[in-house]
Amino acid sequence: MKAIARDAYGPADLLELRDLDTPPIGDDEVLVEVRAAGVDPGVWILMTGRPMAVRLAVGLRRPRVAALGRAVAGVVAAVGAGVTRLRPGDEVYGTCESGSFAEYATARQHRLTSKPANLTFEQAAATPISAVTALQSVRDAGVQPGQRVLITGAAGGVGSFAVQLVKAYGASVTGVCSTAKVELVRALGAEDVIDYTRHEIDHGGTRYDIVIDTAGSRPMSLLRRAVTPHGTIALVGGGHARGRLLGGFQRQMAAPLVSLFGSQRVCGVTGRERYEDLDELTPLIESGTVTPVLDRVYALADAPEAIRYLAQGHPAGKVVVTVQGAATAPAE
Template sequence: MKAIRYHAYGPPDVISLEETAKPDLADDGVLVRVRAASVNPGDWHLLRGDPYIFRAVSGLTRPKAHGLGADLAGIVEAVGKDVSRFAPGDEVYGCAPGSFAEYVAVPESGPLSGKPAGFTFEQAAAVPTSAQTALQALRDKGRLAPGQRVLVNGAAGGIGTFAVQLAKAFGAEVTGVCGGGNVELVRSLGADHVIDYTKEDFTRTGHRYDVVLDNVGNRRVADCRRILTPTGTYLHNSGSGGRWVGVIGRIVGLSVLNLFVRHRLPTFVTHENADDLAVLRELAEAGKLTPVIERTHPLSEVPEAIAHVERGHAKGKVVITV
């Protein structure tokens, strides 16, 4: 099969499209013929080995794993002898390491679910990681309830576009923060209010929010706490802060501060799972969740796609067709 591979940390030009063996199929495995995959910030972090602290897991000087990509949508090609939840021919979507490839193998118990009816493979592939991040942040960590007010910083990005829609589905009053060129997009997703950050500082509007989901990390935590209600929740979801400190330093700081203030400052890591993929499928089929896809690239153009996402101004999702 054809697959994207990298054998050293570095910029997108270290990526190559190679011929390699199909993944082995375990007794509890599902072999998926990938039709589409999507790019996430984690792809370029893995590619560059940045922040360096992550290399303790991914490999100190060279990557231990050579594939990239996490999200996918496709058709089940074959299943192991112990699999009962899927059958060849099923259309599925979910997560698997190395999804920038023609085939991936996923355990039956892994993050895999039936593709939303009516979605193209490209639309389905745009959903898994970003939408699960938004869902788990708002539902589980933010404990968002109907009637509450939520602000989404970075509302036009991959996670932000899903967060706006999910917050509306949960019955919240939503304010989205984005650049001027994306104001109408964010409003079309259901945002009740949109702040153009080039014209207005969202931390100085005088409005208060029950939940702030920060996908950008471009303001001090103290500034973001200022716009929270007395017992409001600040959710940090950004890798900003420096190569060595990065997201780890900000998480540690929030964890310590959380011990001494009334505001809730929980940290979280997305847990990809089949149950939440089923929840998202139901919302999609009910018309409450639609991915925003800025552009698509063929498998051979993964380096360009990752470079575009790394620059930080992608609108919604960038999808790879396979």
């Protein structure tokens, strides 16, 4: 099968389109014929091996899995003996173990579920990591109807879903983004938008019940000033300071400790990949309450370009790689 692969951690220049063996499936795994794959900052982390802490999970000296990519949408080609929820021919989406920038990918069954009927494969591939992280942020923050919620990075992968989900929970949204994205964030449902190139997030003096910080670019002192005395700060993004060891994720890790000081709650959101969360999103997607926003769609061979674009940090919604129709039958 064709796949975007590499032998070492490093820049996108190390990626190449190669012929790899179709990955074998274990008892609890599903082989997916990939139609589209999502690109998110986690792909950059897996590609570069930065922050270094991630190498503990994916290979200390070099990546254990050659193919790259996590979020996937496609059609089930085969299932392991212990798979009960899915069968060949099902259209699915979720996250995979073996690299989704490939014609075939394997995933544990609990990381896949049926694709929402109204989504294209590209839209579906845009959803698993970003929308699930957004859902978990909204839930972890405890968003309630009538609350005022500020979302930084409101036009990005996680933020564009978070705006729609907070609205679906009955709260009002102020989105923070750059000038070119103001109309997009309004169209997603935000009542107010702060253009961060012109104003700080505490502009106007409003204090929010909740701040969902996906951009990760503002200091904690400023986030605290933007939240009510008993409000909540949900930290999602590690920001763009690429710290060598933890890459900015130390803020999430320190959140429980920080919460001990002062009356505001600070929670670090760590995305958990579970089909139950995708199933919770499905009715919202099928009713049109939540719609993935696609910025750019790249061909499989152009996946390195897709990653370079995302790494600039300013997508309008999601970036996706399409793999559809290219697959040859997997070896028996």
